[in-house]
Amino acid sequence: MITIRDLVVSFGQGRDAVHAVRGISFDVAEGESFGLVGESGSGKSTVLRALAGLNRNWTGGASINGLDVAQRDARLPRLVQMVFQDPYASLHPRHTVDRTLSEPLEIHGIGDVAARVEKALVDVGLGVNFRFRYPNQLSGGQRQRVAIARALMLEPKVLLLDEPTSALDVSVQAEILNLLRGLRTAQRLTIILVSHNLAVVAHMCDRLAVMNRGLIVEEMDIATLRREDPQQAYTRQLLLASKGYDREAAARLVTYD
Amino acid sequence: MKPLLEVEDLRVSFATPTGRFDAVRGVSFSLGRERLGIVGESGSGKSLTGRAIMRLLPAAARMEARKLSFDGIDLLSASARQLRGIRGARISLVLQDPKYSLNPVMTVGQQIAEAARIHGGLSAREARCKALEMLEAVRIRDPERVMRLYPHEVSGGMGQRIMIAMMLVPEPDLLIADEPTSALDVTVQMQVLAILDDLVANRGMGLIFISHDLDLVGSFCDRVLVMYAGRVVEERAARDLAAATHPYTQGLLRSLPRIADDRAELPTLSRDPTWLEA
Numbered sequence: 001m002i003t004i005r006d007l008v009v010s011f012g013q014g015r016d017a018v019h020a021v022r023g024i025s026f027d028v029a030e031g032e033s034f035g036l037v038g039e040s041g042s043g044k045s046t047v048l049r050a051l052a053g054l055n056r057n058w059t060g061g062a063s064i065n066g067l068d069v070a071q072r073d074a075r076l077p078r079l080v081q082m083v084f085q086d087p088y089a090s091l092h093p094r095h096t097v098d099r100t101l102s103e104p105l106e107i108h109g110i111g112d113v114a115a116r117v118e119k120a121l122v123d124v125g126l127g128v129n130f131r132f133r134y135p136n137q138l139s140g141g142q143r144q145r146v147a148i149a150r151a152l153m154l155e156p157k158v159l160l161l162d163e164p165t166s167a168l169d170v171s172v173q174a175e176i177l178n179l180l181r182g183l184r185t186a187q188r189l190t191i192i193l194v195s196h197n198l199a200v201v202a203h204m205c206d207r208l209a210v211m212n213r214g215l216i217v218e219e220m221d222i223a224t225l226r227r228e229d230p231q232q233a234y235t236r237q238l239l240l241a242s243k244g245y246d247r248e249a250a251a252r253l254v255t256y257d
Numbered sequence: 258m259k260p261l262l263e264v265e266d267l268r269v270s271f272a273t274p275t276g277r278f279d280a281v282r283g284v285s286f287s288l289g290r291e292r293l294g295i296v297g298e299s300g301s302g303k304s305l306t307g308r309a310i311m312r313l314l315p316a317a318a319r320m321e322a323r324k325l326s327f328d329g330i331d332l333l334s335a336s337a338r339q340l341r342g343i344r345g346a347r348i349s350l351v352l353q354d355p356k357y358s359l360n361p362v363m364t365v366g367q368q369i370a371e372a373a374r375i376h377g378g379l380s381a382r383e384a385r386c387k388a389l390e391m392l393e394a395v396r397i398r399d400p401e402r403v404m405r406l407y408p409h410e411v412s413g414g415m416g417q418r419i420m421i422a423m424m425l426v427p428e429p430d431l432l433i434a435d436e437p438t439s440a441l442d443v444t445v446q447m448q449v450l451a452i453l454d455d456l457v458a459n460r461g462m463g464l465i466f467i468s469h470d471l472d473l474v475g476s477f478c479d480r481v482l483v484m485y486a487g488r489v490v491e492e493r494a495a496r497d498l499a500a501a502t503h504p505y506t507q508g509l510l511r512s513l514p515r516i517a518d519d520r521a522e523l524p525t526l527s528r529d530p531t532w533l534e535a
């Protein structure tokens with residue numbers, strides 16, 4: 001479903017250029033849920049933004065369902081949608097939920113707007129009485145449900161999730177993760193999930209790639225992650241550090257370049 | 258030994274157009290030279306509790322307490338002048354986001370040296386040395402260069418370590434850290450915690466560690482208070498956090514995904530109205 005070959009993404013020019021992604025390749029099969037894990041600056045979100053067409057400044061190959069992402073094919077938005085980290089920033093504060101959810105339908109000339117908006121609200125567990133509310137009348141978890149509903153309005157096959165629960169309380173995180181798992185099954189979605197949280201990826205994905213400084217350190221299936229049996233020292237350290245504080249482990253941490 | 262900090266029946270409320278809102282409702286605890294964790298979700302009152310100890314609440318907030326004493330000083334009756342002598346010098350506060358807490362128009366070196374001059378009474382030259390020393394202590398490579406940078410030129414993780422360095426320059430007796438590592442990568446987080454850990458162990462500093470991360474608090478602190486809707490609903494030794502008895506704490510622990518488990522559905526929290534009073 002998704003193929004990425006030798007993707008390089010840089011920001012800036014000449015000597016000040018930052019190579020955020022330095023040549024990575026991976027594939028995601030139809031219906032698969034693929035995790036991209038790494039620390040800040042590893043390039044994981046940059047990969048997602050290039051795939052979503054939000055950043056066009058890259059080289060290499062990227063295709064989704066046979067469509068070349070670089071060509072900006074008009075069919076891409078109906079195939080791929082994205083959910084962002086911060087539901088306080090990703091919804092227009094002066095648009096009602098109704099307007100937020102109707103907009104993609106109007107842009108793509110899809111009719112039957114009211115029924116589709118109401119169905120989407122039910123699908124994400126909000127219900128139709130949320131239709132004419134403003135974002136400031138919603139909690140963080142409710143906003144993230146609206147953002148997920150918006151991403152699903154065009155019935156995409158691929159959902160790109162950029163840290164979809166890291167701005168939420170843990171009890172709300174559980175609700176959103178359950179929702180995403182349910183939607184994935186019901187709508188047969190292919191998912192790429194970017195997260196720094198290994199436990200969230202273990203819960204949501206079938207396979208994952210670990211990134212560091214713009215490169216993929218290793219790919220593995222979730223069973224390997226659950227057994228805590230990665231090949232690379234970098235991944236082992238990441239796993240150790242995510243298991244909570246340990247004074248001796250802290251002293252042994254090294255920086256991987 | 259007398260506790261470093263005693264808090265009894267602390268209450269913080271706000272007047273709103275729809276009536277009074279009680280954000281902190283009768284919190285009591287005492288703190289020695291130890292690591293005390295306060296955990297809770299957003300709106301639980303954990304951050305306001307930390308700020309109330311510093312007497313740094315928004316102007317609209319009303320605060321009451323039966324007792325609020327720090328090292329024998331009654332913080333409730335202390336004058337503004339006395340409080341200024343305590344804040345920064347003896348009690349320090351580290352906030353979550355370095356983007357909003359560092360002065361954007363001063364270099365890192367100037368800001369840390371300022372803390373050392375004002376609270377430590379050092380000369381400009383001594384303050385500079387102290388600033389360099391603290392940046393090294395928080396594991397910043399090339400501190401001479403970082404001293405010359407402005408806050409926008411450093412990463413989030415480095416900004417957070419700079420803030421911690423600044424707060425530690427006056428060698429406070431009590432550090433209140435409000436989500437000090439939430440913006441950091443897990444490996445940097447571990448290194449920052451190790452610094453705080455050593456300060457408690459070696460210098461006898463008291464630490465209040467405010468966080469939403471139960472696993473982190475459980476593994477890092479000595480003792481944990483769990484807050485819900487402005488009250489402490491549970492207090493435990495941190496190593497026994499997994500054996501929590503309050504349904505709220507249990508619910509939070511269960512709702513966390515874990516690397517090793519393969520539950521298809523995470524249990525979500527259903528909030529019982531009786532928790533508000535229990």
